[in-house]
Amino acid sequence: MTTEISETERLPLRVFAEKAYLDYSMYVVLDRALPNIADGLKPVQRRIIYAMSELGLSSTSKPKKSARTVGDVIGKFHPHGDSACYEAMVTMAQPFAYRYPLVDGQGNWGSADDPKSFAAMRYTEAKMTPYASTLLTELEMGTSDWVPNFDGTLNEPKLLPARLPNILVNGTTGIAVGMATDIPPHNLRELVAACQLLLKNPNTPMAELIAAVPAPDFATGCEIISDAAELRKIYETGNGMVRMRSRWEREDDGPNGLQIVVTHLPQQVSPAKIQEQIAEQMRAKKLPLVEDLRDESDHEHPTRIVIIPRSNRIDVDALMAHLFATTDLEKSARVNLNMIGLDGRPRVKNLREILVEWLVYRNATVRRRLEFRLGKVNERLHILDGLLIAFLNIDEVIRIIRYEDDPHAELMARFGLSEIQANAILDLRLRHLQKIEEMQIRGEQAELAAERDKLVDLLGSEAKLKKLVGKELDEDAKKYGDARRCPIVARAAAVALEASEILPAEPITVVLSKAGWIRAGKGHDLDATALSYKSGDEYMAHAIGKTNQLLILLDSKGRCYTLNPRDLPSARSQGEPVTTKLDLQDGARIVALLMGDEADCYVLGSTEGYGFQTKLGDMQARNKAGKAVITLEGQPLPPALTRAAASDRYALVTAEGRLLVFPITELPELAKGKGNKLVTLKGEDRIVASCVVPANTPLVLSCGKRTLTLKPSDVTAYTAARASRGNHLPRGYQTVDRIAAAV
Numbered sequence: 001m002t003t004e005i006s007e008t009e010r011l012p013l014r015v016f017a018e019k020a021y022l023d024y025s026m027y028v029v030l031d032r033a034l035p036n037i038a039d040g041l042k043p044v045q046r047r048i049i050y051a052m053s054e055l056g057l058s059s060t061s062k063p064k065k066s067a068r069t070v071g072d073v074i075g076k077f078h079p080h081g082d083s084a085c086y087e088a089m090v091t092m093a094q095p096f097a098y099r100y101p102l103v104d105g106q107g108n109w110g111s112a113d114d115p116k117s118f119a120a121m122r123y124t125e126a127k128m129t130p131y132a133s134t135l136l137t138e139l140e141m142g143t144s145d146w147v148p149n150f151d152g153t154l155n156e157p158k159l160l161p162a163r164l165p166n167i168l169v170n171g172t173t174g175i176a177v178g179m180a181t182d183i184p185p186h187n188l189r190e191l192v193a194a195c196q197l198l199l200k201n202p203n204t205p206m207a208e209l210i211a212a213v214p215a216p217d218f219a220t221g222c223e224i225i226s227d228a229a230e231l232r233k234i235y236e237t238g239n240g241m242v243r244m245r246s247r248w249e250r251e252d253d254g255p256n257g258l259q260i261v262v263t264h265l266p267q268q269v270s271p272a273k274i275q276e277q278i279a280e281q282m283r284a285k286k287l288p289l290v291e292d293l294r295d296e297s298d299h300e301h302p303t304r305i306v307i308i309p310r311s312n313r314i315d316v317d318a319l320m321a322h323l324f325a326t327t328d329l330e331k332s333a334r335v336n337l338n339m340i341g342l343d344g345r346p347r348v349k350n351l352r353e354i355l356v357e358w359l360v361y362r363n364a365t366v367r368r369r370l371e372f373r374l375g376k377v378n379e380r381l382h383i384l385d386g387l388l389i390a391f392l393n394i395d396e397v398i399r400i401i402r403y404e405d406d407p408h409a410e411l412m413a414r415f416g417l418s419e420i421q422a423n424a425i426l427d428l429r430l431r432h433l434q435k436i437e438e439m440q441i442r443g444e445q446a447e448l449a450a451e452r453d454k455l456v457d458l459l460g461s462e463a464k465l466k467k468l469v470g471k472e473l474d475e476d477a478k479k480y481g482d483a484r485r486c487p488i489v490a491r492a493a494a495v496a497l498e499a500s501e502i503l504p505a506e507p508i509t510v511v512l513s514k515a516g517w518i519r520a521g522k523g524h525d526l527d528a529t530a531l532s533y534k535s536g537d538e539y540m541a542h543a544i545g546k547t548n549q550l551l552i553l554l555d556s557k558g559r560c561y562t563l564n565p566r567d568l569p570s571a572r573s574q575g576e577p578v579t580t581k582l583d584l585q586d587g588a589r590i591v592a593l594l595m596g597d598e599a600d601c602y603v604l605g606s607t608e609g610y611g612f613q614t615k616l617g618d619m620q621a622r623n624k625a626g627k628a629v630i631t632l633e634g635q636p637l638p639p640a641l642t643r644a645a646a647s648d649r650y651a652l653v654t655a656e657g658r659l660l661v662f663p664i665t666e667l668p669e670l671a672k673g674k675g676n677k678l679v680t681l682k683g684e685d686r687i688v689a690s691c692v693v694p695a696n697t698p699l700v701l702s703c704g705k706r707t708l709t710l711k712p713s714d715v716t717a718y719t720a721a722r723a724s725r726g727n728h729l730p731r732g733y734q735t736v737d738r739i740a741a742a743v
Contacts, residue, residue, distance in 0.1 A: 025177035029346055033176035036340045038159045038361045039135055040166030044088045047077040049102060050157060052128050053136050063106050063125035070121050079150050086121045098170050099185035099219045102132040113272040131480050134163040142372030143365045161365045163476050165191050165358045167339060179346060181338040184216035189481035192473045198355055199470045209351055210235050214488055216242055221264040221485040223247055235351035238337035246329040250316055258312045262305040266331040271305055277327040288503055289319050324494030366469055374455040377448050384445050386421025391438040505548040508565050510593055514540040518578045521571025534574055545595025552594040552619045557585055558630035560619040583625045592639055601642045603650060605678055607634035607686040612675030613667050631674040640692045647695035652678060656685045657734025659718040660726030677723040689739040698742040701733060708733040
């Protein structure tokens, strides 16, 4: 009986899923999304650079089709999609994306307007830039560990022997599983200066390092406007935000007079998007300060966005501050210095940790390079020793070679040579057996011996090794570095202008119909009653003001609402239902419209005899639901505007035909509430009309078709203290519809 052995491993689904996801997560983190601190590259970038070096695409060579490079990368080292590989290659070639590009591209490699607009890889050509050589020059000098590629047929470098801290020089962005990285680019010379400080004193204070590397240095040359505390936090913790602002110039001698020219944009900001954002505000008539907008960018001026103000009197600083606040002309970039360290683990590091760890890698790389060279020198000296013995005994060597059956073994036995030396002698050509060859061997021996002594001296002294590292850093900084592009100017975040500051204050009339349809027309001479209304609808109320003032609406339940009159439909149409703009309570309806300055004072009251004074600004509401202003028992009285003068009086008429006039100063000023008693009412009596009466002003009462005008001396007869009952009006004039001061 045979027993079948099952090779199937049984695992609970929970365990299998957890292991599979963790394996995938670690792969994404370590082998795809995060850069290594050693060379500052992600695996795909490292493989692209190495593949280009294998194709001989140095900065001095002729470029080759990008498709050939991508084919080598995905075929030999990176078994992933060709489009993703090509995009990574394109990014390394874009001068507006990389501070120091690694790829020198020919053809269409995208633009700042649309970085994804690059041509297909079959059309473009590429080679490496001179800066890329800092990653590769020491690759064949025993400085890197080599690992098998994905199918085990080739070897590839695990890390590149970077001569500069590329992790901070060019930076990178990436999203892994559960973590991300956002490393901004920096100025090469500033980073080298910080490295020199650490080489001289490993305990250099963080403040000195930050003084050497004060801020990122983006390829686009924008302003860094973060304050010193924000920037210090980035480098001390490895996390933070850096605020960028466009640079602009004022040109007073433009073709159209004054014009504003934007010359540098924040990193990853498209000029086309900026123009679209500004143009959208112009179309919406929210930016009347700007007359025209043009893009004059060309090869000589990569970024030149021209903004033409409406007039020379406009405050261009205020205009630009508004554009900074409302467009991507000012932008914040997240900084997260997350990377894979020399221990193979991802972690967020501060500036000191990054530079110290990179210098450890650089010191180890230089030591490996020197040890590799020392080994080569010793090997050559060993061979030269054997060759010299052969030349000193040339006749015997020739005899052995001619007559011995095993000249290799005989040479080793006769002269005490090693196998390597014997092979070197047997490999000599006849033309090398001349007298001058002996002199050349002795000269080469002397040179190599001196080089060997120097290498041994360097390897035996940590101080001299650091000095060599520092010297090479200075040489590379001088060769590949440049001046800072992004000026550091601490500025407060831009604040948008208020609509009243941007838009001209034009006269406007807001009209409300009885059915609740609202609209607005230009000017104050608009005849609201003559407008076209829907069938069965008619005029109810209107308010006049300016477009830079807010419209206050009072409803039948004592709530106030606020609208911007600019947002209302034109009076040429029949308007829109006010309920589409406000959230009115059940059964509530708008009873009054108010416009004016926020300091204007109104008397608010109810038909049940209570009221108070309040400022128009206190009646403004911030949301569609409005806010409660008057605590009502009956219906609200029409708001009455006061001049805030001590001589003003308040007049009111009750349903019983009583008139009461009292000084306005007897009413308190409140933000909201029920207020104080205006008049004493008995039974079902209520207030039917009211108004504010300036001093020495007649009072006009409308009673149906009849009108009663009370002279200032007649008004005195009805003047009493607040909360009195008032006096009866003459017979025939006790049913009052409306009361007003004859101003």
